[in-house]
């Protein structure tokens with residue numbers, strides 16, 4: 001079979017990204033234009049600004065991805081695009097662009113689920129990795145524990161019932177004055193602090209062992225800070241960051257271990273922006289090592305939003321014969337496993 005080359009587009013949040021991926025595993029180019037400096041001014045992502053910036057940058061990002069991959073449209077087999085979940089306006093920019101290019105070039109269109117993309121980043125990092133495995137997807141919008149039984153086949157074991165873990169990082173960062181995006185800033189601050197300084201709670205969701213809850217933890221951090229202020233005491237931001245990070249990492253690791261033990265899986269993968277956190281990677285890696293489980297985690301650049309992961313996911317959709325129609329639309333609350 002000849003090589004299958006896919007141009008993938010990702011614009012679900014605040015990164016405008018395009019990549020050319022061969023056979024789902026080999027990245028020929030991976031261009032990411034981040035909007036973080038713009039949204040930092042407002043303390044978080046402003047959806048209208050995100051859409052406008054995607055429109056401004058999209059063509060250039062795609063041209064660069066094709067140029068770096070030394071490809072023209074005639075060298076491609078398909079155009080892939082994230083169509084959900086995400087910000088509706090931001091998603092629409094990518095979906096409209098992908099449809100226009102695919103239609104003009106006479107190429108098939110493959111709509112991709114953003115979380116499926118995050119999971120598939122592992123296929124790029126580990127060319128020999130094959131399902132079945134369990135994947136803990138932890139990002140700014142999602143915290144999902146997923147059983148990947150085959151390519152494109154997912155069972156959600158647990159998910160957050162309130163805030164995503166990355167969202168909790170972002171909110172706590174804002175509360176302690178670190179700014180946006182919070183994850184990397186909290187991680188850096190935590191290096192100077194004592195993770196055992198403050199005992200923040202690890203939430204348990206009644207009736208569902210695999211679900212997560214992070215809003216209580218975020219409130220516990222805010223209450224701790226308010227309590228200090230009311231008593232006229234100062235608090236140590238580094239200790240808060242380190243103790244908060246320990247609580248999040250502990251909850252995530254506990255769930256992963258529970259799944260390993262219950263399902264007897266031999267492989268565990270991480271995915272999503274929070275998986276670029278060193279303390280989190282190390283905690284799950286050592287839990288896996290103790291139990292003789294293979295541990296997988298993409299490089300940080302493949303953990304945060306990018307289009308190469310969409311190209312990897314699209315390849316398995318493509319070879320399974322799945323195509324999207326010209327009526328493909330953005331689906332902001334698309335569920336994993338649901339297809340347009």
Ligand code: KG4
Nearest residue numbers: 139140141166182183184273274277304305
């Ligand atoms: O996967 P991603 O780029 O976008 C979504 O699909 O949401 O994840 C972004 C999230 C943000 O909440 C960001 O604060 C968090 O990932 N994040 C981190 C780190 N780097 C990014 N959280 C903790 N530690 C990090 N080093």
Ligand code: ZN
Nearest residue numbers: 114139304305
């Ligand atoms: Zn993402």
